[in-house]
Amino acid sequence: MSEKGTPVLLVTANVGSVFEEPSTMLKVWTEEFLSTVTRLDPKFIALHCQEVGGKNYERSMKHVEFFVKLLMSSEELRLFDKVRVYLDEDYSSAENFTCKWSRKGFLRTRWSLHGTVLDLINIHLFHDASNFIAMESKLCEGLQPIRLQSNKTDHTKLQYQDEASQVIFSLGRKEFSHHDHQTLFIENEASWLKAFDRELEPFEGRLYEFPISFPPSYPFEEEEEKGPKSYMQTRCPSWCDRVVLSSSAKSLVNNISEPGSVEYGLVGPNTCMGDHKVNPDFYTKPTFYYQH
Numbered sequence: 001m002s003e004k005g006t007p008v009l010l011v012t013a014n015v016g017s018v019f020e021e022p023s024t025m026l027k028v029w030t031e032e033f034l035s036t037v038t039r040l041d042p043k044f045i046a047l048h049c050q051e052v053g054g055k056n057y058e059r060s061m062k063h064v065e066f067f068v069k070l071l072m073s074s075e076e077l078r079l080f081d082k083v084r085v086y087l088d089e090d091y092s093s094a095e096n097f098t099c100k101w102s103r104k105g106f107l108r109t110r111w112s113l114h115g116t117v118l119d120l121i122n123i124h125l126f127h128d129a130s131n132f133i134a135m136e137s138k139l140c141e142g143l144q145p146i147r148l149q150s151n152k153t154d155h156t157k158l159q160y161q162d163e164a165s166q167v168i169f170s171l172g173r174k175e176f177s178h179h180d181h182q183t184l185f186i187e188n189e190a191s192w193l194k195a196f197d198r199e200l201e202p203f204e205g206r207l208y209e210f211p212i213s214f215p216p217s218y219p220f221e222e223e224e225e226k227g228p229k230s231y232m233q234t235r236c237p238s239w240c241d242r243v244v245l246s247s248s249a250k251s252l253v254n255n256i257s258e259p260g261s262v263e264y265g266l267v268g269p270n271t272c273m274g275d276h277k278v279n280p281d282f283y284t285k286p287t288f289y290y291q292h
Contacts, residue, residue: 016051
């Protein structure tokens with residue numbers, strides 16, 4: 001009985017902000033994704049997107065067809081002999097349109113690769129408030145909180161000062177700003193922040209994720225002139241986009257413990273691609289073994 005493998009590329013991507021500037025961002029996003037396909041040369045690709053059409057999908061849905069055609073007509077994908085595209089674009093039907101609230105991007109598909117059947121599930125989760133509180137406490141250790149009182153400012157805004165009364169950290173409505181913001185979250189892949197990344201803990205032993213060795217995938221600056229590696233100072237940077245495997249799916253990955261057998265990271269780390277960096281990709285070479 002011989003074992004063979006299929007190189008697989010799994011990508012999860014929140015493309016909402018890409019559709020806010022479709023004339024420029026769609027082309028940039030697509031080129032970066034396709035260059036990843038060229039570099040890795042997978043034989044099976046699953047691209048799961050959330051917020052297709054953007055926040056104002058009624059106005060932006062006309063760009064979705066262009067986005068799909070841009071991908072399907074590319075030289076990089078022409079050698080794939082089968083393509084399946086699933087879109088939820090009938091926003092006129094409130095009962096059936098699912099791109100709302102926690103259901104944004106939900107999709108479950110089933111595939112058979114040479115007789116091996118696997119399910120792919122894409123979900124869009126809410127934030128965890130308890131983790132946010134713990135992380136805020138860590139950032140503000142040794143600092144004095146000051147609540148701003150002014151008719152001209154956000155009355156919920158908090159500023160944290162050091163002993164010299166220098167503002168170190170500001171927290172308010174749509175504001176999350178540290179005085180050394182970019183260094184704090186980019187340097188060493190923000191390893192200090194991983195202690196507060198606890199969403200998968202309840203699923204320990206049931207779901208598996210490869211080690212994270214890349215900086216938080218959100219929220220990056222959307223404006224190119226501010227640089228592709230700069231975070232917006234609106235929310236706490238975090239690993240918002242993930243690929244996890246069930247125990248049975250993990251068992252299909254060949255040579256899982258060998259260095260270089262799996263690549264898990266960001267697509268387009270040096271390119272401005274919207275607020276979500278084309279979120280982590282998961283690539284295994286030759287992977288998902290099947291048996292004859």
